[in-house]
Amino acid sequence: MITRTTSRLVARRALTPAVAATRSFSKIQPQKNAEVVAADKVPMVTYNDGVRSESIVQPLDPGIVNPPGADARKIAIPLEKSILERLTPTLKKFTLVDKVAVVTGGGRGLGYNMAQALAEVGIKGIALMDLNKENGDAAAKELAEETGIDVRFYQVDVRDYGSVTGAVKDVISHYGKIDVLINSAGIADSNIPAENYPHDMWSKLIDVNLNGAFLCAQAVGREMIAQKTGGSIIFIASMSGSIVNYPQEQSCYNASKAGVIHLTKSLAAEWAKYNVRVNAISPGYMDTALNRVPALDAQKKIWIAQTPQKRLGGVDELNNLAVYLASDASSYTTGANMIIDGGYTLW
Numbered sequence: 001m002i003t004r005t006t007s008r009l010v011a012r013r014a015l016t017p018a019v020a021a022t023r024s025f026s027k028i029q030p031q032k033n034a035e036v037v038a039a040d041k042v043p044m045v046t047y048n049d050g051v052r053s054e055s056i057v058q059p060l061d062p063g064i065v066n067p068p069g070a071d072a073r074k075i076a077i078p079l080e081k082s083i084l085e086r087l088t089p090t091l092k093k094f095t096l097v098d099k100v101a102v103v104t105g106g107g108r109g110l111g112y113n114m115a116q117a118l119a120e121v122g123i124k125g126i127a128l129m130d131l132n133k134e135n136g137d138a139a140a141k142e143l144a145e146e147t148g149i150d151v152r153f154y155q156v157d158v159r160d161y162g163s164v165t166g167a168v169k170d171v172i173s174h175y176g177k178i179d180v181l182i183n184s185a186g187i188a189d190s191n192i193p194a195e196n197y198p199h200d201m202w203s204k205l206i207d208v209n210l211n212g213a214f215l216c217a218q219a220v221g222r223e224m225i226a227q228k229t230g231g232s233i234i235f236i237a238s239m240s241g242s243i244v245n246y247p248q249e250q251s252c253y254n255a256s257k258a259g260v261i262h263l264t265k266s267l268a269a270e271w272a273k274y275n276v277r278v279n280a281i282s283p284g285y286m287d288t289a290l291n292r293v294p295a296l297d298a299q300k301k302i303w304i305a306q307t308p309q310k311r312l313g314g315v316d317e318l319n320n321l322a323v324y325l326a327s328d329a330s331s332y333t334t335g336a337n338m339i340i341d342g343g344y345t346l347w
């Protein structure tokens with residue numbers, strides 16, 4: 001009897017590496033000369049009681065990946081003072097009254113959604129940092145208008161030490177301090193076999209996901225240490241830092257996120273003495289814009305089949321953990337890597 005896990009491992013080995021479209025969080029270009037496998041021609045091998053069968057993955061029925069309402073625009077609602085005053089001590093610990101946060105990659109996606117969540121628990125100010133000016137501008141405007149909170153946008157490339165430190169200094173001079181950093185800026189590419197991985201693409205991804213995340217943590221961490229009030233730093237890593245995704249080959253992304261997870265632990269150990277807590281959130285497959293591309297539809301069917309909850313994560317499903325980690329609710333939590341993946345990593 002072949003167990004489900006065994007059969008999946010066998011199927012993985014049996015599969016010829018498929019090269020499909022390059023997935024990108026931002027602007028990574030598709031690999032030149034790459035062989036492209038159409039979304040409706042992804043081969044799938046399964047073993048059932050030792051009997052091998054091969055089929056072509058069928059395109060998804062719409063609605064499985066994106067459940068009804070998933071596209072709805074979420075509006076942030078600020079926390080009213082009258083409600084705050086009536087909170088129990090436990091709920092009060094989940095608030096961020098008078099705190100200031102920096103959110104990188106805050107122009108859209110998971111970063112923007114987590115910024116909305118911080119705004120809903122009483123935060124005083126939020127600085128969004130993102131490479132994409134158009135999205136960042138629009139996000140800051142929208143969040144400020146919805147909540148009345150002092151929101152700023154900085155166009156920053158997290159790889160650039162000068163612009164990161166310059167923006168962080170400006171945040172300090174405007175708001176007076178930083179209590180929370182959420183490092184969500186990131187890019188991904190996938191379906192690139194390691195033996196063909198172009199070196200420039202490898203370097204760029206590591207530069208954004210690992211080096212950039214460190215630069216931001218260092219620039220903000222220095223301020224948190226200097227201000228002597230501590231703080232909370234949250235890295236958005238990935239389940240790909242703990243497991244190897246299937247079927248897409250994406251060694252660089254996986255390595256970058258494994259680096260982020262261990263960086264989280266290292267900084268948590270070093271900065272505990274300054275009362276700076278450092279934790280990571282590791283999402284599984286989330287239903288963000290970057291995953292909503294037709295070329296990924298066939299792979300998504302495999303992802304969903306291998307996820308116990310049988311769906312992708314909603315774009316706002318990191319929010320409550322982000323609030324927990326940012327606030328005093330998690331005052332004794334540091335160095336943790338918390339996975340939100342609908343159970344994907346269980347199998």
Ligand SMILES: NC(=O)c1ccc[n+]([C@@H]2O[C@H](COP(=O)([O-])OP(=O)(O)OC[C@H]3O[C@@H](n4cnc5c(N)ncnc54)[C@H](O)[C@@H]3O)[C@@H](O)[C@H]2O)c1
Pocket residue numbers: 024025026104105106107108109110111129130131132135156157158159183184185186187188208212236237238239282283284285286287288289290291
């Ligand atoms: N969506 C998923 O399935 C998933 C799963 C696991 C982990 N993650 C991680 O979550 C984070 C956010 O992902 P998302 O789905 O919201 O993606 P997204 O593409 O919607 O958002 C990422 C943001 O980062 C910005 N960015 C990219 N490069 C930058 C740079 N050099 N400097 C500054 N900003 C930059 C982009 O402009 C974009 O606004 C990423 O770190 C990603 O690796 C996502």
